[in-house]
Amino acid sequence: MGAELLIVILIVFMLVAAVIALEADDLLSSVIAMGAAGFALSVIDLLVAAPDLAITQVVVEVIMLVLLIRVVLKRRDTAAALSHDLLRTGISLLACGVVLAVVFFAFGGLAENGPAGVVPPFGEPVLAGGNATVEPGVSKDYLEQTVEGTGAVNSVTAVLLDFRAYDTLGEATVIFASVLGVYALLRQIGRRKEHLTL
Amino acid sequence: MKQQHGMTSIVKNTARLVSGFIAIFGVYVALTGHLGPGGGFAGGVIVSSAGALIVLAFGRRLATKVITDEVVHVADALGASLFLLIAVLGFLTGAFFASFIPVGDLGHLKSAGTIPLSNLAILVKVGAGLLGAFLALSAFRLAGKEPSS
Amino acid sequence: MGIAIYILTFALLLIGLYGVIAKRNVIKIILGVLIIDYAVNMLLVLIGYRRDGVAPIVSADEDVKKWAAASVDPLPQAMVLTSIVIGLGLAALMVAMAIRLYQKYGTFDMNEIRRLKG
Numbered sequence: 001m002g003a004e005l006l007i008v009i010l011i012v013f014m015l016v017a018a019v020i021a022l023e024a025d026d027l028l029s030s031v032i033a034m035g036a037a038g039f040a041l042s043v044i045d046l047l048v049a050a051p052d053l054a055i056t057q058v059v060v061e062v063i064m065l066v067l068l069i070r071v072v073l074k075r076r077d078t079a080a081a082l083s084h085d086l087l088r089t090g091i092s093l094l095a096c097g098v099v100l101a102v103v104f105f106a107f108g109g110l111a112e113n114g115p116a117g118v119v120p121p122f123g124e125p126v127l128a129g130g131n132a133t134v135e136p137g138v139s140k141d142y143l144e145q146t147v148e149g150t151g152a153v154n155s156v157t158a159v160l161l162d163f164r165a166y167d168t169l170g171e172a173t174v175i176f177a178s179v180l181g182v183y184a185l186l187r188q189i190g191r192r193k194e195h196l197t198l
Numbered sequence: 199m200k201q202q203h204g205m206t207s208i209v210k211n212t213a214r215l216v217s218g219f220i221a222i223f224g225v226y227v228a229l230t231g232h233l234g235p236g237g238g239f240a241g242g243v244i245v246s247s248a249g250a251l252i253v254l255a256f257g258r259r260l261a262t263k264v265i266t267d268e269v270v271h272v273a274d275a276l277g278a279s280l281f282l283l284i285a286v287l288g289f290l291t292g293a294f295f296a297s298f299i300p301v302g303d304l305g306h307l308k309s310a311g312t313i314p315l316s317n318l319a320i321l322v323k324v325g326a327g328l329l330g331a332f333l334a335l336s337a338f339r340l341a342g343k344e345p346s347s
Numbered sequence: 348m349g350i351a352i353y354i355l356t357f358a359l360l361l362i363g364l365y366g367v368i369a370k371r372n373v374i375k376i377i378l379g380v381l382i383i384d385y386a387v388n389m390l391l392v393l394i395g396y397r398r399d400g401v402a403p404i405v406s407a408d409e410d411v412k413k414w415a416a417a418s419v420d421p422l423p424q425a426m427v428l429t430s431i432v433i434g435l436g437l438a439a440l441m442v443a444m445a446i447r448l449y450q451k452y453g454t455f456d457m458n459e460i461r462r463l464k465g
Contacts, residue, residue, distance in 0.1 A: 001348070004349075004352070011352065011359070014359060015359055021378050022362065022379065030378060031378070041389060048393060048396045048419065049401060049402040050419070050424045051235035051402055052235045052424065053427060053428055055227070055235060056239055056432065057431055059243045059244055060243055060431050060432065060434070063243065063247055064435055066250065066254070068377075071442055072374055088368060088371075092369035093365075096361045096365060100357070103357065119353065122349025122350070122352055122353070122393070122396070125395050125397050127395075128418070128420040129416070138422065140415065142422065144412065147405060147411050150232075151309045151313075152232035152233075153232060153405045154231060154232050154233065154404050155403035156404075156421045156428065158421075159422055159425040160237065161313050161317065162312075162313060165316070167426070167429075168320070169281065169282070169285060171429035171432075174436070175432060175433060176274070178331075178436030178439065179327040179331045181440045182330075182436075182440055183330070183331075185447055239429060239432050240428075328436070331439040332439075334443070335443060
């Protein structure tokens with residue numbers, strides 16, 4: 001129960017940081033609030049027993065902060081001080097309502113017991129055989145065959161690079177495509193200047 | 199003393215000392231991915247952050263004399279091709295992506311079949327890719343600040 | 348307690364959605380997309396959690412069957428690991444677009460850009 005309470009506190013912290021990030025007038029403050037949310041996510045990863053994710057999240061958060069601060073330094077959000085755009089806020093609330101309704105009905109909204117009857121309770125992973133009423137899925141086989149099937153001790157690496165290596169090839173291609181997109185957008189055509197002004 | 203590109207000399211000397219350790223740590227995390235937490239993706243982002251430290255501390259012009267653009271692009275493509283090569287070589291033992299190196303003893307560095315090689319390929323690919331994107335983004339300067347030279 | 352965690356994660360996703368639709372500044376739109384990314388990653392990792400579970404790494408000389416019955420789910424963690432790095436690539440791409448927009452129009456305000464584009 002202690003770990004779950006801590007997770008709830010950290011998610012509330014992330015919510016507050018996200019609201020500050022979106023409503024702050026100074027763009028530097030909002031980027032720093034995003035950084036705080038990212039570090040809170042890394043601590044949540046540690047509490048949920050996912051050490052690889054915590055390492056990657058911290059380093060990715062630092063690099064993302066450097067990128068965003070570079071663009072944002074000394075700029076203010078001049079639009080926020082002007083009149084509030086009621087139409088777009090209304091449309092966004094409508095979109096949120098639609099998403100909530102879809103999620104509610106997709107998780108068995110009007111069945112008996114509501115969503116609490118269909119969604120597996122927190123702390124019982126269905127695929128790994130944690131739930132008593134549902135058949136265990138593939139994760140149970142992955143966990144049991146990690147040591148003799150692949151020889152790796154880290155089950156997450158074994159899943160990424162042996163059982164599901166095809167998906168990792170796809171993800172490497174997606175990273176490749178996004179980096180190529182950055183190159184294509186920032187190419188300078190014509191006379192090459194030493195430093196371009198932003 | 200004339201102010202060169204980049205930051206003050208304290209930052210430059212610290213970056214010189216520390217970035218080598220960060221890069222070695224990144225390679226360690228990637229290569230022992232099958233023995234503990236980490237793996238290719240975590241090691242790749244750590245190596246790219248070491249490169250980003252050098253670019254930030256020395257300024258882009260000095261840093262690209264050591265980490266040239268061509269080296270980063272070639273390393274990026276090499277990493278992706280190496281990963282594909284490991285996948286195709288799996289055909290030697292039957293199927294795409296099958297493990298063609300025998301599974302060794304548990305807990306040693308040379309175990310777990312093709313997983314350490316795949317971790318190395320992913321390390322090169324992710325590290326060089328993210329460093330290249332960082333280099334491309336740092337070619338822009340804020341308007342209003344004259345370049346320090 | 349369990350359903351409250353899921354509801355709070357969905358609330359984070361809805362905050363990100365609000366940021367994408369209702370904000371006029373390009374940087375705030377980028378932050379909204381990143382918040383949606385964080386919320387989805389967090390939801391996937393939280394689905395695979397086992398109460399009082401251990402990390403999916405076998406210690407030395409441990410009974411594999413007992414560890415496999417007490418470990419958290421490794422499959423969502425593997426998918427989210429690559430998703431975090433893809434989120435960084437996405438952020439780099441969006442920042443590149445924002446830089447190009449600022450170079451061409453001189454402002455980050457979407458209404459100004461729409462007015463100037465015509």
